[in-house]
Amino acid sequence: MSLRGVLREAGAAAFVALALALPLAGVRLSDGGGDALEFRPWWVVIAVASVFAGRAALALWRSVGEGAGVPAGLPWFDRAVARLTPHRTLLLGAFFLAVAVLPLTPFADRRMVDLATLVMIYVMLGWGLNIVVGLAGLLDLGYVAFYAVGAYSYTLLAIHFDLGFWACLPLAGAFAALFGVLLGFPVLRLRGDYLAIVTLGFGEMVRIVLINFSSLTRGSEGITRIPAPSFFGLSFTANPAPGEEAFHQFFGLPFAGIHKLIFLYYIILVLALLTHLFSERIRRLPVGRAWEALREDEIASRALGLNPVLIKLSAFGLGAMFAGFAGSFFATRQGFINPSSFTFIESAIILAIVVLGGMGSQVGVICAAIVLILLPELARDLAEFRMLLFGGAMVLIMVWRPRGILAHRAPSIRLGAAAPGRAGGSAP
Amino acid sequence: MTMPLAADRGGGRPEAGAGGRRTMLEIEHLSMFFEGITAVDDVSFSADRGRITGIIGPNGAGKTTVFNCITGFYRPSVGRIALTHEGGAFLLERMEGFRIARHAGVARTFQNVRLFPRMTVLENLLVAQHAKLMRASAFSVAGLLGLRSYREAEAEAVATAEGWLGRLGLTALADREAGTLAHGLQRKIEIARAMCTEPKLLCLDEPAAGLNPRESEELNRLLLGIRNDFGTGILLIEHDMSVVMKISDHVVVLDHGAKIAEGTPAEMRNDPAVIRAYLGEEEGIPEIVAGDIARDRAEDREGGAP
Numbered sequence: 001m002s003l004r005g006v007l008r009e010a011g012a013a014a015f016v017a018l019a020l021a022l023p024l025a026g027v028r029l030s031d032g033g034g035d036a037l038e039f040r041p042w043w044v045v046i047a048v049a050s051v052f053a054g055r056a057a058l059a060l061w062r063s064v065g066e067g068a069g070v071p072a073g074l075p076w077f078d079r080a081v082a083r084l085t086p087h088r089t090l091l092l093g094a095f096f097l098a099v100a101v102l103p104l105t106p107f108a109d110r111r112m113v114d115l116a117t118l119v120m121i122y123v124m125l126g127w128g129l130n131i132v133v134g135l136a137g138l139l140d141l142g143y144v145a146f147y148a149v150g151a152y153s154y155t156l157l158a159i160h161f162d163l164g165f166w167a168c169l170p171l172a173g174a175f176a177a178l179f180g181v182l183l184g185f186p187v188l189r190l191r192g193d194y195l196a197i198v199t200l201g202f203g204e205m206v207r208i209v210l211i212n213f214s215s216l217t218r219g220s221e222g223i224t225r226i227p228a229p230s231f232f233g234l235s236f237t238a239n240p241a242p243g244e245e246a247f248h249q250f251f252g253l254p255f256a257g258i259h260k261l262i263f264l265y266y267i268i269l270v271l272a273l274l275t276h277l278f279s280e281r282i283r284r285l286p287v288g289r290a291w292e293a294l295r296e297d298e299i300a301s302r303a304l305g306l307n308p309v310l311i312k313l314s315a316f317g318l319g320a321m322f323a324g325f326a327g328s329f330f331a332t333r334q335g336f337i338n339p340s341s342f343t344f345i346e347s348a349i350i351l352a353i354v355v356l357g358g359m360g361s362q363v364g365v366i367c368a369a370i371v372l373i374l375l376p377e378l379a380r381d382l383a384e385f386r387m388l389l390f391g392g393a394m395v396l397i398m399v400w401r402p403r404g405i406l407a408h409r410a411p412s413i414r415l416g417a418a419a420p421g422r423a424g425g426s427a428p
Numbered sequence: 429m430t431m432p433l434a435a436d437r438g439g440g441r442p443e444a445g446a447g448g449r450r451t452m453l454e455i456e457h458l459s460m461f462f463e464g465i466t467a468v469d470d471v472s473f474s475a476d477r478g479r480i481t482g483i484i485g486p487n488g489a490g491k492t493t494v495f496n497c498i499t500g501f502y503r504p505s506v507g508r509i510a511l512t513h514e515g516g517a518f519l520l521e522r523m524e525g526f527r528i529a530r531h532a533g534v535a536r537t538f539q540n541v542r543l544f545p546r547m548t549v550l551e552n553l554l555v556a557q558h559a560k561l562m563r564a565s566a567f568s569v570a571g572l573l574g575l576r577s578y579r580e581a582e583a584e585a586v587a588t589a590e591g592w593l594g595r596l597g598l599t600a601l602a603d604r605e606a607g608t609l610a611h612g613l614q615r616k617i618e619i620a621r622a623m624c625t626e627p628k629l630l631c632l633d634e635p636a637a638g639l640n641p642r643e644s645e646e647l648n649r650l651l652l653g654i655r656n657d658f659g660t661g662i663l664l665i666e667h668d669m670s671v672v673m674k675i676s677d678h679v680v681v682l683d684h685g686a687k688i689a690e691g692t693p694a695e696m697r698n699d700p701a702v703i704r705a706y707l708g709e710e711e712g713i714p715e716i717v718a719g720d721i722a723r724d725r726a727e728d729r730e731g732g733a734p
Binding site (some may be wrong): 290292296297300301303304307409 | 568593
C-alpha cells in the first residue's frame with residue numbers, strides 16, 4: 001500500500017474518531033452543578049491523534065506484511081500447536097495434575113482458589129454450551145437461562161424440602177434439561193440469526209419471571225442463606241449446631257475459611273471434568289456425529305434418515321443440563337442468588353468463550369475462559385480501563401485467530417485405529 | 429448382518445432375469461402445484477427392483493420435483509407413490525422425509541453434492557448408519573458406558589464403510605475432510621453414503637453433472653455394480669444423455685411437468701416426441717443437447733450400443 005493509501009485510511013479512521021469523540025469526550029456537564037457545559041478540547045485531540053497513529057501503524061504493518069507474504073492467523077502459533085499436538089495427552093495430564101494440586105500448594109490463598117473456581121465455572125459452562133453451539137451448530141444466546149434454572153431449582157429444593165446438595169444436583173440438572181427441551185420445541189425450524197433472537201428472548205423471559213414471581217423467588221431481593229454442601233455430613237462452619245460435627249473438628253484441624261473454598265474448588269473440578277468426559281465421549285457416539293451432521297447440512301441429514309427433531313432436542317436438553325449443574329454449584333458457592341446474576345452479558349461471555357476458543361474445541365474453551373474471566377479479574381487495579389482491555393483482547397483474538405484460538409477439529413473416529421488419536425496414516 | 433459387499437459379484441444379476449421383473453415403485457397420477465404453477469402434471473410410471481430407471485427431460489421438466497416428492501421433501505398435491513419390497517409396503521406421499529429414508533429404504537443424492545464438508549469421509553459414511561448404531565448404543569447409554577455390544581456394532585459399521593471405500597478405491601482418503609476432496613470424488617462418496625443406509629431404492633439426482641468423461645465412465649461401472657450386486661432399484665435423473673442411454677434399463681421422459689414418453693433407451697432415442705422436446709420445433713434450442721444426441725446415434729451406428 002502506498003503512503004497515500006496509508007494516510008487516507010488513517011484519516012478516515014481519525015474522522016470517525018472525531019465524530020465520536022466530540023460529543024462523548026469533548027463535552028461534559030461541569031462539576032459545579034447547573035447546566036454549564038465544560039469543553040475539553042484536549043481530550044478530543046488526544047483521541048483523534050491516537051486513532052490516527054494507531055490506524056496508520058496498522059496499515060503500514062499490514063502493507064509490509066503483504067510484501068513479505070505473511071499470511072494472517074499467526075502461523076507461529078499454528079506451528080507451535082502442531083508441534084505440541086502429538087504430546088497432547090501428556091500435556092493435558094500435566095495440566096490436570098497442576099490444577100488438581102493447585103489449592104494444596106503453599107502459595108494458594110483464598111483469592112486464588114476463589115478465582116480458579118470462578119474460571120472453572122465458566123469452563124464448565126463453555127463446555128456445556130459447546131454441545132449446543134459447537135457440535136449441533138445451534139446459536140444459543142440465552143444459555144444463562146438454564147444456569148438460572150439450575151441455581152433456582154437447587155435453592156428452592158434445598159430450602160423448602162431440606163434436600164442436600166448432592167440430592168439436588170441431579171434434580172437441578174433434570175429441571176434445566178427440561179427447560180432446554182421446552183425451549184427447543186418452538187425453535188426447531190429456526191436457524192442462525194432467527195434462532196439467536198428467540199433464544200435471547202427466552203433468556204430474558206426467564207430472568208424477568210424470576211424478578212416478578214416474587215412469592216416464589218423473592219424477586220430482585222434474591223434468596224439468602226442457601227445451604228452449603230457438606231463433606232460426607234461434615235459441615236464447614238466454625239461452630240456447628242449441637243449434635244453435628246464440623247470438618248475441622250473431625251480432622252483435628254484449626255478452623256480455616258479456606259477449607260470450604262478448597263472443597264468447593266474440588267466439587268467444580270469434578271463437575272467440569274464430568275462435563276468434559278461426557279462431551280468427549282458423546283461426540284464419538286452416533287448422536288454426537290448426528291449433531292455435527294445436522295450442523296453441516298440438515299437436508300442431507302434428513303435424506304439419511306436422521307430425525308432432526310430428536311437430535312436438536314437432545315442437544316438443547318443435554319447442553320442445558322450442564323448449565324443446570326453449574327447453576328446449582330453457583331448457588332451453593334455464593335450462598336445468595338438474585339436475578340441480576342443471570343443477565344444477558346453472562347450468556348454473551350459464555351458464548352464468547354466458546355467462539356473465541358474455537359467452536360467445538362475443548363482445550364480452546366479452557367484457554368478462552370482463562371483469558372476472558374481471569375484477565376478482567378486480575379486487571380481490577382486498572383479500574384475503568386478493565387472493560388477496555390477485555391474488549392481489546394476479544395478484538396485481537398478475532399483479528400489473529402478468526403476461527404478461534406484452537407480451531408482444529410479432531411475426527412471422531414479414524415480408520416484402522418481402535419482408539420481415536422492414534423494416527424490413521426493418511427492424514428495430511 | 430454380514431458385509432453386503434461379500435455378495436457374489438460374478439453371479440450376475442439376481443432379479444432382472446427373464447421372468448424376475450418385479451415392480452417396486454409405483455407412481456400414479458402424481459401432480460405438484462406451486463402457487464398456480466404446475467411443476468408436475470399427472471405423471472405415472474413405475475420402477476423395478478434390480479433395474480436402472482432413467483428420468484430425462486429438458487431443464488425445468490419437473491424431474492427434481494418428482495424426486496423430491498418420492499423422497500418426502502415435498503408433499504405431492506395429487507397422486508399416489510407406493511413402494512413395495514420385502515420390508516413392507518409404504519405410501520410415500522404420506523410419510524415424512526426422514527422416515528422414508530429410515531423405514532421405507534429410499535436413499536438419495538443431490539444435484540449439488542451435499543456431503544458433511546467438515547467431517548471426514550468415514551464419519552460421513554457412519555452418519556448414514558445412524559439408525560442402526562443408535563439402536564445398538566441403546567440411545568447412547570450403552571455407548572456412554574462403552575459396552576461391548578456397542579463397540580462391536582460400531583466396528584461392523586466401520587467395516588461396512590470400509591467395504592464401500594474399498595469398492596471405490598478410496599480407502600486412503602477415509603480420514604480426510606470430505607469438503608477438501610475433488611468434486612468427482614465427492615459425488616462417488618455421496619453415492620456410497622446413500623448405499624450405507626442399505627436402501628432398496630436409490631435415487632440419484634444428476635450424478636454425472638460436473639464429471640469428466642473418465643469419471644463418468646467410472647460412475648457407470650459403479651451404478652451397474654450396485655444394481656447387479658445388491659439388486660437395488662436405481663432411479664436416475666440425468667442430463668447427460670450418454671450416461672442415461674448407456675446404463676438405463678428403462679427411460680421415462682418428462683417435459684413441462686408431464687410424461688411424454690417411456691420405453692427402452694433405444695426406443696426413446698428415436699421417439700419423435702422426445703426429439704421434439706429436446707430439439708424443439710423452433711431454432712435456437714441448445715446445441716449441446718443436439719450434439720449429445722447426434723454423438724450417441726453415431727456411437728450406436730458404430731456398434732457401441734448397450
